[in-house]
Amino acid sequence: MSEKSLIARLEEEGDRGADYLEALLDIADLPGDIDIDVENDRAALAIVGGELTHLIGDEGQVLEALQELTRMAVQRETGERSRLMLDIEGFRAKKKDELRALAESTAEEVKKSGVSVALKPMNAFERKVIHDAIGELGLSSESEGEEPERYIVVLPA
Amino acid sequence: MIDEALEHLIKGIVDHPSDVVVSEKNGRRGLTYEVRVHPEDIGKVIGRAGRTAKALRTVASALARRPIRVDLLEADE
Numbered sequence: 001m002s003e004k005s006l007i008a009r010l011e012e013e014g015d016r017g018a019d020y021l022e023a024l025l026d027i028a029d030l031p032g033d034i035d036i037d038v039e040n041d042r043a044a045l046a047i048v049g050g051e052l053t054h055l056i057g058d059e060g061q062v063l064e065a066l067q068e069l070t071r072m073a074v075q076r077e078t079g080e081r082s083r084l085m086l087d088i089e090g091f092r093a094k095k096k097d098e099l100r101a102l103a104e105s106t107a108e109e110v111k112k113s114g115v116s117v118a119l120k121p122m123n124a125f126e127r128k129v130i131h132d133a134i135g136e137l138g139l140s141s142e143s144e145g146e147e148p149e150r151y152i153v154v155l156p157a
Numbered sequence: 158m159i160d161e162a163l164e165h166l167i168k169g170i171v172d173h174p175s176d177v178v179v180s181e182k183n184g185r186r187g188l189t190y191e192v193r194v195h196p197e198d199i200g201k202v203i204g205r206a207g208r209t210a211k212a213l214r215t216v217a218s219a220l221a222r223r224p225i226r227v228d229l230l231e232a233d234e
Contacts, residue, residue: 020169023165024162024165024166027158027161027162027165028158028162028220029158054219054220054222055216055219055220057215057219061215062215062216062219064212065211065212065213065215065216065219066212066216068208068209068212069166069169069170069209069212069213069216072169072170072201072209073169073170076169076170076171076172
């Protein structure tokens with residue numbers, strides 16, 4: 001495994017994950033195309049079908065559950081822990097845009113007031129997007145509290 | 158369809174896929190799927206703090222478009 005390049009390994013992860021999900025869509029008789037990509041050193045799968053919103057769920061819990069199971073299935077095949085990311089009907093992509101906008105407005109507020117601001121509790125994916133965006137905006141942020149109430153505090157520079 | 162979907166999801170994550178058996182029960186608690194796995198795989202399908210069991214129930218309920226129960230059991234020796 002170590003001789004293989006990272007990209008080749010991530011592409012294999014994506015292929016294995018896509019096989020697992022494609023078989024599920026077939027069983028459920030749901031139309032969907034699976035896009036396989038590598039983003040930020042992770043395999044990234046995106047399913048687009050037009051009628052898959054029930055596989056996203058409220059706040060994306062079904063999507064998170066499917067991602068978790070897909071990671072496990074990939075790990076069983078490759079023998080290595082997978083950090084594969086799954087998106088369905090562009091849910092995460094849209095969420096990322098919203099979170100980046102929130103990070104920008106919060107950073108502006110913190111820069112102006114010089115006082116730290118706590119955000120509402122978020123899941124690991126949402127926190128990562130916020131931390132990355134805050135870092136790019138030249139501020140720092142910390143996570144506090146315990147799951148599932150873990151939240152981000154944006155700190156003044 | 159839900160039984161087939163559960164069977165596929167579980168077979169993909171266990172070490173003994175040929176031992177996975179899913180049966181559907183319609184009891185007083187509503188629709189329940191009873192899943193039997195090899196004793197060595199029971200920890201895997203339940204997961205840390207029941208995380209995997211919850212993921213299986215979440216996906217199965219979404220596919221069924223209503224809440225369903227999933228019982229995970231060890232296959233008889």
